[in-house]
Amino acid sequence: MDTSRRRLVDLALLVLRVGIGISFVFVYGWSKISGGPGTWADLGQNMALFGITFWPTFWGFMAAATEFVGGLCLMLGLLFRPVLGLLLVVMTVAFTSHVAAGEGPWHATEMATVFVALLITGPGRYSVDAYFGSSQE
Numbered sequence: 001m002d003t004s005r006r007r008l009v010d011l012a013l014l015v016l017r018v019g020i021g022i023s024f025v026f027v028y029g030w031s032k033i034s035g036g037p038g039t040w041a042d043l044g045q046n047m048a049l050f051g052i053t054f055w056p057t058f059w060g061f062m063a064a065a066t067e068f069v070g071g072l073c074l075m076l077g078l079l080f081r082p083v084l085g086l087l088l089v090v091m092t093v094a095f096t097s098h099v100a101a102g103e104g105p106w107h108a109t110e111m112a113t114v115f116v117a118l119l120i121t122g123p124g125r126y127s128v129d130a131y132f133g134s135s136q137e
Contacts, residue, residue, distance in 0.1 A: 006125075013124030017074050020114060024071030024087075032064035040064060046097040066090050077127020084115045091115065 001009070032039055037057050044060030052059065066086045073083040094108035123129050 010125040013118075013121060014077075014126040016114075016118070017077060017123065017127070020111075021071045021073075021075030024067050024074065026071075029064060029066075029068030029071050032060075033068045035064070037061075046093050049093075049096050049100055063090050063093065077123035077129050080123040080127065080129050081119060084119050088112055088115050088119075 032043060040060030041057040042060065043063055044056030044058065046063075047053070047056065047059045067090060070083045070087050070090075073079050074087075091108045091112040095105040095112070098105040098108060
């Protein structure tokens, strides 16, 4: 790929990472992380769909933290692939809980698709991982 085209692809990855990251930090993550233990326990109850009925507050906090901190890492391109793996786990639980509730799982499906595509492409040149040489591109 020529240099100018590669720069455009890297710029597109930056725009995508920042846009999706902002959504996860400010729309999804913040409301859950700032909701406190009651919100975390409600969120963590979804783990019962997988037979995990202990520590719902812990699981809910982990999901909220993954969305909030994961969104920040996504924007920065920091620990990119591990964070995407954790976000995919959260999207799997979200998908399952929406289906179990008779709701459409479309947002979780859309985000999981974006996360898989980003796992394949990597964070791009304009990322903390690339700066430190850990993006494996």
